[in-house]
Amino acid sequence: MSTQHQLRFGVFFQGVNSSTIWRSEASGSQTDFSSFRRLAQTAERGLFSAFFLGEGLRLREHLGRIHELDVAGRPDAQTMLAALAAVTSNIGLVATQNTTYNDPADLARRLASLDLISQGRAAWNVVTTHNAWTGENFRRGGYLEHSQRYTHAEEFVQTVRRIWAGGPVHHRGEHYTVDYTGTLPASTQQRPVLFQAGDSAEGRDFAARQTDVIFSAHVGLQDALDFRQDINQRSVNAGRSPYAVKIMPSAEFIIDQTPEAAAEKHRWVREQQIGPQQALAYLEQFWGTRLEDVDPYGPLPDFDPVVQRSSVTRGSGFQGAKTLELAASWRAEARAKGQNIIQFVRGRSHRPEHTFTGSYDQVAERLADYARQRAVDGFNISPWLIPTGIDDIVNHLVPRLQERGIYPQSYAGTLRENLGLTIDHDHELHAQGLLPVEQEAS
Amino acid sequence: MSQQTLLLALNLDGAGSDPHQTADEALRAESAGFHAVSFTSDGLLDPVQRASYAAAQTRNIGLLPVIDALFTEPFHTATQLASLDIISGGRAGWFLAARNEEQLAAAVGRTPLQEDQLGIEAADVVAVHRRLWDSWEADAVIRDHATGRYLDARKLHYVEVAGQNFSVKGPAITPRPPQGQLPIIAPAGLFTTPGLRHCRLDGADVAAINAADPQTLLSKAEKFSATGAVAIELDVYLDAAGEPAQHRRDAQPQAQRTERTEFIGSAQELVDFIRAVANATENPADQRRHLIHLYPGDLQIDGPELVNEVLPQLKDLLAPVQDSLRESFALPVAHNRFKEAA
Ligand SMILES: Cc1cc2nc3c(=O)[nH]c(=O)nc-3n(C[C@H](O)[C@H](O)[C@H](O)COP(=O)(O)O)c2cc1C
Numbered sequence: 001m002s003t004q005h006q007l008r009f010g011v012f013f014q015g016v017n018s019s020t021i022w023r024s025e026a027s028g029s030q031t032d033f034s035s036f037r038r039l040a041q042t043a044e045r046g047l048f049s050a051f052f053l054g055e056g057l058r059l060r061e062h063l064g065r066i067h068e069l070d071v072a073g074r075p076d077a078q079t080m081l082a083a084l085a086a087v088t089s090n091i092g093l094v095a096t097q098n099t100t101y102n103d104p105a106d107l108a109r110r111l112a113s114l115d116l117i118s119q120g121r122a123a124w125n126v127v128t129t130h131n132a133w134t135g136e137n138f139r140r141g142g143y144l145e146h147s148q149r150y151t152h153a154e155e156f157v158q159t160v161r162r163i164w165a166g167g168p169v170h171h172r173g174e175h176y177t178v179d180y181t182g183t184l185p186a187s188t189q190q191r192p193v194l195f196q197a198g199d200s201a202e203g204r205d206f207a208a209r210q211t212d213v214i215f216s217a218h219v220g221l222q223d224a225l226d227f228r229q230d231i232n233q234r235s236v237n238a239g240r241s242p243y244a245v246k247i248m249p250s251a252e253f254i255i256d257q258t259p260e261a262a263a264e265k266h267r268w269v270r271e272q273q274i275g276p277q278q279a280l281a282y283l284e285q286f287w288g289t290r291l292e293d294v295d296p297y298g299p300l301p302d303f304d305p306v307v308q309r310s311s312v313t314r315g316s317g318f319q320g321a322k323t324l325e326l327a328a329s330w331r332a333e334a335r336a337k338g339q340n341i342i343q344f345v346r347g348r349s350h351r352p353e354h355t356f357t358g359s360y361d362q363v364a365e366r367l368a369d370y371a372r373q374r375a376v377d378g379f380n381i382s383p384w385l386i387p388t389g390i391d392d393i394v395n396h397l398v399p400r401l402q403e404r405g406i407y408p409q410s411y412a413g414t415l416r417e418n419l420g421l422t423i424d425h426d427h428e429l430h431a432q433g434l435l436p437v438e439q440e441a442s
Numbered sequence: 443m444s445q446q447t448l449l450l451a452l453n454l455d456g457a458g459s460d461p462h463q464t465a466d467e468a469l470r471a472e473s474a475g476f477h478a479v480s481f482t483s484d485g486l487l488d489p490v491q492r493a494s495y496a497a498a499q500t501r502n503i504g505l506l507p508v509i510d511a512l513f514t515e516p517f518h519t520a521t522q523l524a525s526l527d528i529i530s531g532g533r534a535g536w537f538l539a540a541r542n543e544e545q546l547a548a549a550v551g552r553t554p555l556q557e558d559q560l561g562i563e564a565a566d567v568v569a570v571h572r573r574l575w576d577s578w579e580a581d582a583v584i585r586d587h588a589t590g591r592y593l594d595a596r597k598l599h600y601v602e603v604a605g606q607n608f609s610v611k612g613p614a615i616t617p618r619p620p621q622g623q624l625p626i627i628a629p630a631g632l633f634t635t636p637g638l639r640h641c642r643l644d645g646a647d648v649a650a651i652n653a654a655d656p657q658t659l660l661s662k663a664e665k666f667s668a669t670g671a672v673a674i675e676l677d678v679y680l681d682a683a684g685e686p687a688q689h690r691r692d693a694q695p696q697a698q699r700t701e702r703t704e705f706i707g708s709a710q711e712l713v714d715f716i717r718a719v720a721n722a723t724e725n726p727a728d729q730r731r732h733l734i735h736l737y738p739g740d741l742q743i744d745g746p747e748l749v750n751e752v753l754p755q756l757k758d759l760l761a762p763v764q765d766s767l768r769e770s771f772a773l774p775v776a777h778n779r780f781k782e783a784a
Binding site: 184276 | 531611
């Protein structure tokens with residue numbers, strides 16, 4: 001038996017994003033069940049721990065109009081995962097679900113149901129999107145201040161955890177009043193696994209208190225090590241042991257037989273991801289105006305943005321940035337590198353630290369470093385092609401990781417077991433808000 | 443000569459919370475020739491999830507989850523139902539419930555509505571679903587290489603529903619379901635003025651009827667079927683293996699009884715009753731199809747009786763099972779309101 005640190009893979013069927021290629025012949029449907037089944041079954045063949053679905057509760061907009069350039073139209077996460085439970089038997093099924101525009105009792109019931117229908121394979125990726133723009137689709141409308149997003153989320157998650165723990169729940173809180181008694185028994189993994197994907201200081205503390213796994217954005221080795229140390233410290237502050245919270249950064253893999261073939265594939269992927277319209281749309285977010293008369297094969301616009309702060313593509317992850325300084329520095333950078341708009345934007349979204357590019361052996365070696373240093377517990381892979389985007393990972397990379405003793409040889413059981421997680425009963429009570437955390441003097 | 447006007451649906455709650463058994467029973471119902479299976483929300487696994495699980499293992503049977511319209515989020519339920527329709531390739535329908543109960547309201551921090559408001563609330567909720575399902579035109583995904591556009595924004599529409607108690611902006615986050623509009627079955631009591639409309643683009647397609655006993659049910663079915671399609675709700679206990687159904691029914695705890703009409707008797711008596719319903723609701727002037735929705739008292743006992751003794755005797759009354767539930771109901775093609783306006 002291997003005593004080495006094990007890496008685990010998840011696959012993130014994004015469904016709404018700018019990095020999934022749709023212009024290629026090889027790109028299948030983003031919506032049909034057959035695409036989801038194909039990806040989930042391939043992942044299961046590769047012993048992946050988890051199949052992820054994201055969530056966005058309003059169709060994205062760009063400069064006040066529906067955003068047209070990216071894939072969109074994602075089926076409901078739990079409805080899709082229930083169907084996938086019928087055509088898979090081991091892979092974990094992770095639903096991203098928002099704490100602002102759901103009701104705790106309803107979400108607790110549905111997640112408990114998914115956990116039973118999948119026989120102990122369900123997880124909830126807790127997200128806190130709270131903007132009023134999304135709220136326009138819901139009964140309560142936008143009601144939550146940014147500063148309150150995590151106290152609100154914590155009240156929500158505590159309530160859900162108490163419902164899962166069984167017995168009547170009578171909750172009177174700042175944000176919620178809930179009287180509910182769950183009707184479903186616990187699954188074989190006791191309760192759904194909890195993931196979290198926020199990155200602010202409050203988000204990290206919340207994760208350390210409430211979740212089992214962090215779906216992080218810290219991929220580069222040093223960045224991942226720093227993040228690990230930070231989360232370990234926060235876990236200790238929350239009364240847990242270091243490494244109690246697993247970390248799986250989101251990552252992209254562009255791999256092939258040889259380094260040269262991988263580099264060529266990398267070039268093709270970026271070309272497919274960012275065409276002329278995508279490059280202009282990227283700049284438009286910062287310039288705050290349509291740039292349809294600007295030549296994407298020419299230099300960056302010589303006029304200044306019309307807005308002070310970026311008017312982001314709503315529903316994407318960008319934060320407002322100061323645009324005048326940004327435009328000036330980008331212009332200078334592009335000029336210095338001799339780049340036109342497309343080349344510049346492709347370069348900016350290159351995110352080398354987010355992407356593992358290389359031959360199968362090279363990438364396996366790089367991952368071995370992560371395992372040796374215990375930087376992460378695995379990677380949540382965003383395929384750039386649906387539904388075949390992880391075939392080469394399953395066929396070529398997984399066996400090389402297994403040879404190195406850093407990847408599972410079989411499934412262990414429930415999702416919790418497959419992720420190497422255990423239930424700590426004291427911590428469960430802390431997380432339900434029923435037992436205060438005793439701070440150790442140090 | 444009798445016409446093929448009836449659809450048969452079988453409730454699968456008796457399979458409990460075991461997903462394998464649910465899928466097995468759905469397959470059995472499909473090969474027996476039922477038009478649909480249904481899943482209620484009474485303490486079991488989520489009805490939409492059970493329907494979705496069953497969808498992945500069946501080919502042409504309709505899937506009818508029961509979802510409450512009062513204490514849920516219309517945007518979420520519209521997305522879930524559209525997704526079920528996508529997963530099943532056009533086999534989903536919505537059995538709408540409006541349970542105005544203290545307990546359901548308290549779970550989401552709300553209080554029950556005034557009874558005279560139920561029809562209006564249901565109508566607002568249905569309007570959200572109908573408009574969200576139209577908010578993507580069928581060809582909104584264009585994948586146009588020349589212009590770099592995956593979507594055509596002109597084929598996506600804000601729904602702007604302003605109901606009495608809430609509003610929804612849209613568009614949907616899921617493409618138009620394959621059926622365009624899913625068949626909606628709703629309790630007859632919600633069809634009020636102002637309230638839910640019957641057989642309208644913005645209303646429900648089928649009125650579900652309850653009564654104290656089978657004879658009253660029959661006369662109600664006759665009356666309601668004059669204005670639109672109806673669903674007959676029946677708890678069935680059939681004589682089986684030498685045991686009279688009445689014994690089983692009497693042995694059942696009071697708590698398991700429902701508000702639905704009970705049918706207690708032999709398979710032949712049920713066949714005769716369903717034939718009487720077919721006669722009472724027959725309307726040669728239109729293509730209307732009615733649903734007989736059967737809730738077996740015991741799925742393990744009444745299920746096989748229905749499959750072996752009842753269904754084969756009704757073949758001449760049953761509408762053909764079509765690829766989509768909408769087609770099985772012979773509902774007209776669902777034109778997109780936004781497309782017509784353009
Ligand atoms: C890798 C990653 C994936 C995410 N996926 C989603 C998603 O699918 N849906 C969503 O609403 N938010 C998603 N988020 C957003 C986070 O849940 C969170 O709301 C956001 O990062 C802001 O929280 P913060 O202020 O703590 O960083 C994601 C974040 C990260 C880092």
